[in-house]
């Protein structure tokens with residue numbers, strides 16, 4: 001994991017009821033949501049199980065692992081894994097798991 005010496009706070013919204021949280025650039029979205037009191041489904045927390053599978057309704061994320069458990073098509077369609085996705089902007093997430 002790279003060290004972000006100047007982390008940025010973006011604004012995150014977790015649907016369906018637009019719960020707001022501080023989305024820090026230096027940590028995965030899942031961790032920021034939990035720190036904001038949002039209970040988001042998760043299990044492995046390393047990008048493999050897809051329990052946290054979500055739709056990025058707006059914003060941009062980056063990954064520090066080479067290939068999180070998403071297909072290229074899912075990535076293109078805006079799906080993300082918040083346990084390993086780091087925000088690069090304000091974000092709006094909607095849970096898309098089962």
Ligand code: FES
Nearest residue numbers: 043045050052083
């Ligand atoms: S918690 Fe397993 S992929 Fe996110």
